[in-house]
Amino acid sequence: MAEPTRWDPCTFTPEQIGDTGLDPDHRDVGWGRGIVVPDWDICRFRPVGVDVPYVFVVKSSLNRTVDEARSDSGNLDGLDTELDGRDAFQYRTDVARSIIDCNLAVDLSSGIVVFSVDYLHVGDGVDPCPILHRHVDDLKVALPSA
Template structure:
């Protein structure tokens, strides 16, 4: 009997020592859903409020990013706006990634922003604007496919300014 009480006391002491003093369990941060931007907000920026393409395509899984693509109204569009979010990546990573070129820092709606281009080839001009959010990053990307003199970064900036209020608030 003494041995049993001693064993129970030892187990109780070990279990008490394993407690962290904090109740609950950690919750993994979740992606902000870029497809949650309202059709009204999409329409107000000049894009088709009825069109949205969620995800990366059939059979493609990119677990660290959520993605939604929007298009201007009409049949054949000169560009698409892709909005991506990640809780696993940061704006600091966008600044240091070697394939991101012509980058510069600025502020959008009081939040840290970084504009950059990548290499898509001669047929497509791109512009990316990364916004800092409390957990991670939101990236707006314009992929422009026509040679008509339109500045992809000017277009991206217009959409970011119009839609910045739809993303999670800026970190404090």
């Protein structure tokens, strides 16, 4: 039996990214120069423009689960949910004062994908969760079949 492969969070086409209102010409692949996070692949997207209010982050792992996200005490305001019949968990974190985030961990046939909106304009009263759900609803068709 073949080893499962990690789903690539940069799989989205420029057209799919553009259709959800993000910049189809911008994608930031990986963790950064010299940084290796063995359990996770990451891809970042952003809206069109210069002073962008948020970054849309997609991470995938073969070794993590939605239940781990549920049981992590650092994940706040947890909400059990689903995405097209897949187990999912929405949460926020408090890891940085420079952002307000909203995250959605979604079960894949092999591993997990975590979608995040890291909202940068802290203090303007915007809830990042509706932004997150709009992008996830637009992009969920690209997830591997369950």
